[in-house]
Amino acid sequence: DIQMTQSPSSLSASVGDRVTITCRASQGISRYLNWYQQKPGKAPKLLIYAASSLQSGVPSRFSGSGSGTHFTLIISSLQPEDSATYFCQQSQGTFGGGTKVEIK
Amino acid sequence: QVQLQQSGPGLVRPSRTLSLTCAISGDSVSSNSAAWNWIRQSPSRGLEWLGRTYYRSKWSTEYALSVQSRITIHPDTSKNQFSLQLTSVTPEDTAVYYCSRDDFTTGAALDYWGQGTLVTVSS
Numbered sequence: 566d567i568q569m570t571q572s573p574s575s576l577s578a579s580v581g582d583r584v585t586i587t588c589r590a591s592q593g594i595s596r597y598l599n600w601y602q603q604k605p606g607k608a609p610k611l612l613i614y615a616a617s618s619l620q621s622g623v624p625s626r627f628s629g630s631g632s633g634t635h636f637t638l639i640i641s642s643l644q645p646e647d648s649a650t651y652f653c654q655q656s657q658g659t660f661g662g663g664t665k666v667e668i669k
Numbered sequence: 670q671v672q673l674q675q676s677g678p679g680l681v682r683p684s685r686t687l688s689l690t691c692a693i694s695g696d697s698v699s700s701n702s703a704a705w706n707w708i709r710q711s712p713s714r715g716l717e718w719l720g721r722t723y724y725r726s727k728w729s730t731e732y733a734l735s736v737q738s739r740i741t742i743h744p745d746t747s748k749n750q751f752s753l754q755l756t757s758v759t760p761e762d763t764a765v766y767y768c769s770r771d772d773f774t775t776g777a778a779l780d781y782w783g784q785g786t787l788v789t790v791s792s
Contacts, residue, residue: 566733566734596776597776597777599776599778599779601779607785608767608769608782608783608784608785609716609767609779609782610782611775611778611779611780614775614776614778614780615775615776615778618775618776620775620778620780652716654716654718654778654779656771656776656777656778657704657718657721657731657771657777658718659717659718660715660716660717660718662715663715663716
């Protein structure tokens with residue numbers, strides 16, 4: 566199985582900050598990488614698919630990049646409602662361990 | 670708008686079979702562009718993709734290696750739903766179980782999710 570490793574596991578940032586989350590695959594997965602946001606007690610919500618495509622309805626402050634084994638999710642200007650846990654996932658397969666984002 | 674409604678027991682005895690159903694509205698289980706997935710989440714294992722079923726001129730299933738010997742995902746075209754069966758459960762199978770859709774148009778990302786069902790394996 567391909568392993569997905571996220572970093573950091575948690576972070577604390579202020580409203581308006583630029584936040585970067587990294588996901589690494591144990592082997593190349595081209596651009597078959599998705600990002601999800603999960604709030605407590607809720608199902609994950611798709612943010613980004615195919616590494617960089619913004620899902621319909623998702624604010625444009627979210628963006629994704631990368632290919633092969635190294636991927637990045639960026640929140641350009643952190644908002645209070647962005648407090649959540651973020652997961653990467655190789656399409657049709659394993660998830661990363663998650664990054665918990667807290668607002669200072 | 671696609672909606673997925675999960676049903677099934679929240680408590681399963683050890684060594685028994687876990688069974689959950691996911692009813693689909695706004696799409697078809699027989700869609701040629703969608704696939705229907707089960708995922709679970711626990712504090713010890715995180716988010717774990719379990720498997721999926723899909724129709725592309727014939728029915729196919731794919732399962733995670735970790736549960737391959739114990740899992741069945743089955744479509745029910747008459748009720749537009751799909752089901753999960755996991756046999757010989759242990760307390761390690763305690764988790765929140767989700768059904769979800771992936772679609773060709775989003776590169777097989779999981780774009781719609783059920784509400785989740787907490788399943789506890791305990792005697």
